[in-house]
Amino acid sequence: MSVKIIPDRCRGCGRCLTVCPGDLIALDSSLAAIKEPELCWGCAACLKTCPYEAIALYLSPAQGGRGLKLTIKKDGTTLFWKATAPDYQTVIVTDSAKAKDY
Amino acid sequence: MTLDSKAPKDVNDAKPVCPAPFSLTTVTHRAAVVVVGGGVAGSRAAILLAESGLNVILLEKAFIERSGCLAPGVNALNAYIGYGKTPIDYVDYATNDAHSIARKDLLLSMSKLLNEEALWLESIGLAIHKDSKGRYLERSWRNIQVNGGDLKPLIAKATRAQEKILVLEQILATHILTSDNKALGVMGLNLKTGKIVEALAPAVIIATGGAAGLYRPANPPESQNRIWYSPFNVGSGLAMGLRAGAEMTTLEMRFVAxxxxxxxxxxxxxxxxxxxxxxxxxxxxxxxxxxxxxxxxxxxxxxxxxxxxxxxxxxxxxxxxxxxxxxxxxxxxxxxxxxxxxxxxxxxxxxxxxxxxxxxxxSEPLVQGGHTAGGYWVERDRRTTIEGLWAIGDVAGGCPQKYVTGSLAEANIAATAIAELFKTGSLKSLSHPEDQPLNQELDPELNQPLTQALAKAHQEITRFSQNEPSLFTAKEITQAARKVLDIYAGGIAAGYAYSFASLTAAESRLTALMELTEGLKADSPQTFAAIWEVKDRLLVSLALVAHLKARKETRWPGFGEYLDYPVLDDSLGFVNSRLTPKGIEIIHRPIYPNGLKSEKSL
Structure with a gap:
């Protein structure tokens, strides 16, 4: 209960398979699939690696989750973190090369 | 001892046949140093050793871009000596925070290098916040802000840039190969190919991190790994060390976050x-x-x-x-x-x-030497009680409050000591397997013990494939073990409290669970990994319970309360342990004035 693959965005490139610290992602019918969702740590390594915004982080009900999903659009060292729900949308920008943007 | 003429010329010829699901082939690598664990500590040690001209094998269970407890990133360096402060201030702070159960010699050697390691991080591309005068922006006197969401990929890039480092990923390390209390290398299993990997070298560094997931976690089963520490650090380094006979310290100083x-x-x-x-x-x-x-x-x-x-x-x-x-x-x-x-x-x-x-x-209690002080008992240069074996980062004990920069500092200390041993000729690097048969370059006295150690480790890995299908799964035993610690060894359910009687109950239940693991069947590298990891967790849990039992006082009441012994007993010193054929043996080591290991060690 942590990350979900968005099937119509996933292109099966397999990049996420090579960053998951728990080896929890596999290719299933040439798309990424989370093998054991309950073992996900929520580190977001896969979100940061996916070039297609095809992986969403969310909170389980036990963590106060109410359906908001977080995806990342990447542009070099800049990350656009998009939190979306049918009634809500916001974007937060971080840049790992810029120290002053804490 | 000399080689029997009928003995195989190379250890590669001596392989027992490995039944399915394991591959029939074994891959052997040789180098100067084997580093187990590609987190910040292990990667930094590998880089420094490579820079000193040594060939290094870096074994990593996942991928070094996002492995270890810094996979998600970090927004502060929590171990830093701020303006107007000295390393001694940090030593005093950490010793006080540990309620005196800490090694000042280890803390001082670490503290002296904290700021140097922060500079190294900046040199490889970490964005560190600065004030108007260009100084690092302090959050407190021992803490600076960083923009570290990609810290691990930066370190991985620096690691991969070193030609002398052979990075082997998706390897579950299972054994420290030893003979007569001397490390000869490491064995593991490639989780993708099922091939057994032998990494042989006269120096081994363990940098596998602490142990999470021993106790039942705060979140329910469907989000059980949503814990604070890396759930993929299961305490393998501690378990490997225990099996090899290494001495551990202060595991009972559990960290409750x-x-x-x-x-x-x-x-x-x-x-x-x-x-x-x-x-x-x-x-x-x-x-x-x-x-x-x-x-x-x-x-x-x-x-x-x-x-x-x-x-x-x-x-x-x-x-x-x-x-x-x-x-x-x-x-x-x-x-x-x-x-x-x-x-x-x-x-x-x-x-x-x-x-x-x-x-x-x-949080649920964790065992780790990064915040608290549980781990290998080490000398000031981070060598363990096993010759040729060093321990750094969260798996090394006695030196709490190390965080990122402290783990890097320990890597620096161990790598410097090891490089010096090669420079003076005390240690001799092994060559590439194709260049020379192993028995020609290895000390003749080590040939037979190494062959035996390899055969034993092979057998211990492959035996699980010979079992009949078992009634239980590794996952069920893992959950059962978590329940045992939760209830009988001071987990969340027990309000972090325990008694001699409850710890005794924990011991007998954990022992029974350990026996159950012997019947588990491996039918793929992944099922083997699950079996091996629950065995690692159970062994660390048993050692932890023995430590809790032996510290007959309540030293850190926030982390745990020994109901039979609510007051302090300063005569206990360090509680250390070793695995012997009879089980976990407890050793009390005195704390000399100023928290030193020996009277002259600072």
């Missing part, structure tokens, strides 16, 4: 970032009721709950700019926390309050 409720996100970002303070349900501040150490602050929180004054929160006045800064800071370390804040905002439909508040909770 005071964290944001539900997400288990670190609280320092709020406490230091916007000056948030803890309030109970009656809006009373309570943090300093018992004192300022980590354990005392956890105790103050727990007492609020016990007195019916919970839930407790971290609360601060917060303008929109600071709020945005906190959201970004959490994205750099624990993205779930920003998501939790955004969920609250969403529920308020745009009515953003001028206070930032979040509930806090205590």
């Amino acid at each position: 005071l964290r944001v409720a539900d997400t288990l996100a670190p609280t320092g970002t709020l406490a230091l970032g916007v000056g948030a303070s803890q309030l109970n349900a009656k809006n009373q501040a309570y943090e300093a009721e018992f004192g300022h150490t980590t354990s005392q602050r956890v105790l103050a929180f727990r007492r609020q709950i016990q007195r019916g004054l919970g839930p407790c929160s971290l609360t601060a006045a917060c303008d929109p700019e600071s709020r945005a800064r906190i959201y970004r800071a959490y994205l750099n370390m624990c993205p779930s926390q920003t998501l939790q804040f955004l969920e609250s905002e969403r529920a308020l439909k745009g009515q953003i309050p001028d206070r930032l508040t979040t509930e806090i909770a205590a």
Whole structure:
């Protein structure tokens, strides 16, 4: 209960398979699939690696989750973190090369 | 001892046949140094050794871009000597925080290198916040802000740039190969190919991190790994060391983390970032009721709950700019926390309050030497009690409060010591397997013991494939073990308290579970990994229980309360342990004046 693959965005490139610290992602019918969702740590390594915004982080009900999903659009060292729900949308920008943007 | 003429010329010829699911082939690598664990400590050690001209094999269970407890990133370096302070100040702070159970010699050697390692991180591309004079921006005298969401990929890039480092990924290390208390290398299993991997070298560094997932976690089964520490660090390094006969220290100093409720996100970002303070349900501040150490602050929180004054929160006045800064800071370390804040905002439909508040909770206990002091008993150069074996980072004991820079400092200390041993000829590098048969370059006396150690390790790995299909799974035994520790060894369910009788019950139940693991069947590298990891967890759990039993006092009441022994007993010293054929043997080591290992060691 942590990350979900968005099937119509996933292109099966397999990049996420090579960053998951728990080896929890596999290719299933040439798309990424989370093998054991309950073992996900929520580190977001896969979100940061996916070039297609095809992986969403969310909170389980036990963590106060109410359906908001977080995806990342990447542009070099800049990350656009998009939190979306049918009634809500916001974007937060971080840049790992810029120290002053804490 | 000389080689029998009929003995195989190379250890590669001596392989027992490995039945399915393991591959029939074994891959052997040789080098000067084998490093187990590609987190920050292991990677840094490998880089420094390679820079000194040595060939290094770096074994990693996942991929070094995002492995270890820094996979999500980090937004502060929590071990740093601020302006006007000295390494001695840090030693005093850490010793006091550990309620005196810490090694000042280890702390001092680490503290002297903290700032140097921060500079190294900046040199490989970490963005560190600076003030108008260009100095690192301090969050407190021992803590600086960084933009470290990609810290691990930066270190991985620096690691991969070294030609002398052979990075082997998706390798589950299973054995430290030893003979007569001397390390000869490491064995593991390639989780993708099923091939057994032998990494042979006269020097081995263990940098596998601490042990998470021993206790039943705070979150329910469907999000059981949403814990604070890396759930993929199962204590393998400690288990390998115990099996090899290494001495461990202070495992009983469990770390209970005071964290944001539900997400288990670190609280320092709020406490230091916007000056948030803890309030109970009656809006009373309570943090300093018992004192300022980590354990005392956890105790103050727990007492609020016990007195019916919970839930407790971290609360601060917060303008929109600071709020945005906190959201970004959490994205750099624990993205779930920003998501939790955004969920609250969403529920308020745009009515953003001028206070930032979040509930806090205590985590399940963990065993690690990065915040607390549980791990290998080491000398000042981080060598363990096994010749040729070093331990650094969260798996090394006696030196708490090391965090990122302290782990790097320990890598630096061990790598410097090892490089010196090669330089003086005390250690001799092994060559590439194709260049020379092993028995021609190995000390003749080591040939037969190595062959035996390899055969034994092979057998221990492959035996699980010969079992009949078993009634139980490794997962079920893992959950059972977590329940045992939770209830009988001071987990959340037991209010972090335990007694001699409850620990005895834990021992017998864990022993019974360990026996069950012998019947588990491996039919793929993955099922083998699950079996091996539950065995590792059970062994570390058994050692932990023996340590808890032996520290007959309540030294860190926030982390745990020994109900039979509520008061302090300064005569206990360090509680150390070793695995012997009879089980876990406890050794008490004195704490010399000033927390030294020996009277002259500082």
